[in-house]
Amino acid sequence: MTSTGLTKESPIIIVGAGVFGLSSAHHLSQAGYKNITVFDKQPYADNAYSTTDGADAASADFNKCMRMSYGEEIDYQRLAFDGIKTWNAWNDEIRSSKSEDLPRGLKPSDLIWNNCGFLRMSIDGQLSAIERATLANLTREGLRETQFVLGDPEDEKRAKSHLRKGEWEKKSDPFGRKRQGKDLVGVFDSTAGFVEASKACIWVMHLCRRNGVRFVLGEKDGQVATFIKDANDKTVGMRTKSGTEYHSKLLILAAGGWTPSLYPAVSSLLETTAGSVAYIQLPPKDQAPDLWDKFSPENFPVYAYGGWSKGHGIGGFPRTEDGIVKIGYRGFKYTNYEDVKDPITGQIHRISVPRTKYWPKPYDPSITKQAVAAIKEVVNEAMPELTAIGITGCRNCWYIDSLDNGFLIDRVPDDNGMLVCSGGSGHGFKFLPVLGREVVEIIEKPEAKNAYGKLWRWRTKEAGPKNGLEQGETGPRNWKKQVMATKEDWKFRETSRL
Template sequence: MASARLTKECPIIIVGAGVFGLSSALHLSQAGYKDITVFDKQPYAENEYSTARGADAASADLNKVMRMSYGEEIEYQRLAFDGVDTWNAWNREIQSSKPEDLPRGLKPSDLIWNNCGFLRMSTDGRLSAMERATLGNMTREGLRQTQFVIGDPEDEERARSHFQPGEWEKKSDPFGRRRQGKELVGVFDSTAGFVEASKACTWVMHLCRKNGVRFVLGKRDGQVASFIKDGNGKTVGIRTVGSAEYRSKLVILAAGSWTPYLFPAVSSLLETTAGSVVFFQLPPRDRAPDLWDRFSPENFPVFSYGGWSNGHGIGGFPRTENGIVKIGYRGTKYTNYEDVLDPTTGRTHRISVPKTAYWPQTYDPAVTKQAVDAIKEVVKEAMPELAAIGITGCRNCWYTDSLDNGFLVDYVPNDEGMVVCSGGSGHGFKFLPTLGREVVKIIEEPEVKNDYGRLWQWRTKEGPKNGLEQGEAGPRNWKKQIMATKEDWKFEEASRI
């Protein structure tokens, strides 16, 4: 097998410096692999993964949900819990560092993981099957005390002794439903919160560099144009846009939403899709102290409004340190089909590829009117203070969805020189501390399938499709959507609020 010929001195190339690539690089270096090089077309060392400075991947973001709630999928629940100690240790290490010892973009006061809690609020008056399954698995794992069912007398009583005075009321009902006489049903997850994604990536790149991992970044030197194959079809290296060639014993393809674009053969398993995000910039703190207090992580949780991917498909976050409230829409996962030439086979594939603010060319980003209308509906009902401000910015966050929302981490069939490590499906970032641990196991012993090796193995098109079967003719096609204008961002009721 491949593992018998991969030694700690063998050159390993990782394509992609997002969460999958960084976690793989970190754990490989911790396992003693000495020749690891990460390539990425984005100059992350310069822009610090900041979207405001041109960073352009799903892993580069203000914040991502940190949740342990996974319904029946207990493997992901366990993997998320496994990472909490590391997230806490990273917070402590950053806070105890001298400013000059931290990478650019981080300061000792930064918390890259914030345990503000996660409110999963129902809009139909009952707990979903996924919520009931989550509570069952939390109970089996001895963690039921971390979950608080709103409206359950025992849980409510326990919550008031668990939280600081007044905290439970703010975190369990941030939308004031009880005050308005509306039904309030849901679960508050006290183990959860959010991670500051861009800062977390900057930190892990720093850790990788300390372990000897090399990074080749930028549109010319870091952007992969094609893979080099030997006479048997085995991947033996990469060729960059700048025509440089690099040889390897193993290539790990962890390019996020660009994975199918770089390797079209995987497009039957993975599909690039867009989630829609809007921002509300609060007025300066001294002009609106009440708003800053209301939406602070101390008083306002991460939330899903009717289910993160059900109902409205709306979720959001507390404000950032700069006063930005981010709300996302995943009710529809949009696709963008283009012709993609596979340089290895010479075949052209019609597959979904990203259309970001900077790729394939720079343009003023716009999200769909469908997404804006859905977000505005929830904001008017639940957060009218934001309606008075209005939407101030937007972004399309391009993910890579798999057939079944599970990751894909496995050797390419009949190619022991390439492992695909992708398929984050919008829920991968929380596993930054732990994902690479399992990647190393899969690389070293591909024939030994533990729970994650089986869960993430190369799969066929049989079974759940997650929208992949709709294709270009389906309703999610980007080119069929009406894009929102800045006029659409405005709230008609804002003047009356």
């Protein structure tokens, strides 16, 4: 029994079947907890986390960046490296499984983690302070040999002997900057790459079910209507939209971008924001074999073009197995303030909430002109062979940002019955294999917080920048102030180099 009276037989409710909820359920079940139920309003058992079939949480996606580069934040660096062992083991288990033993949406040939490398490329001719801090911390941990600084003769020599034949030449300069006489400055991280997010979620849901975790999914049966409180204002369960009540000894709120609207008291710490994503669908492979080859994970890395959240704010990925090149813009994170009714008190709050392709009602999504302009600028400069195709699709990916980009995993003050597990801030997915392990530690030893318990505690930030949360509805990121791009804006006017 934990110090809060939780036993291995106690009913545990998890609200949210994204990366934080799945990882929590997986590790709790591995730790011997036998009465775990995960709720989510999205029918993931039917759509297999497919964004084209109705899944719209941030965790449902083609791919997410797997990076170990965290500047001064060495605890995140260590946790990311720790997770690699499990990602590799999951790849091996899937590869060795029979098709009939895998869940819908997975096949034995799938790699849910792809070690294609990560090019952290500078566009101002010098390594940034965060890059230098990353290299210092990796050196401190004995991992410097996994990083290759562009332009460093010793690193380049080492890269050519340690990486696959031809890999350094292709992945250190995928945009042909040397050929154009431009500076080539940055770092190639050989430990990094991408994870196939939707398939990884399918896999961990499968592992959870195998361990006895129950899932209640769907708009009525899986969606929270309100939380149930006892006479002491402690959370003791929830009621779904269908009217069914479920009682809990502990309720874990892991609802991603929907967390503040379900529990408005957390809105001073967490804010729902949208990153912009554009897709470029390559022509069929037999019509454009050179493009399929160039943008394959074997020949093309995950990249940050001057940094994910500064400068251009652009990052991207190799093509998918279906030939989709995904490019993300995170230089400006948008908010969408609406009236939200507190499900417990009935009070109305103005809170940023998701507005996805499917929720609150289906619509044809568009991203901002600002995002399209930034993406087109980089494509024109770095990948001109894609301009003849143009942008073929888009998505607003609604994350949940914390005030300092750190996660929030802690019990609600004065309410031992609820633990908030959220605040992924656009970098949480890589921790799917190990995050839940730390959640179990936080649950079982709340008084003796380890490094992650301290890092993710309930907190406030009284002064200084607050990751945009201080701007509120009147700030420049408000969705309703933006000009949205049309499909005409997706087209490139430049001459094709195909």
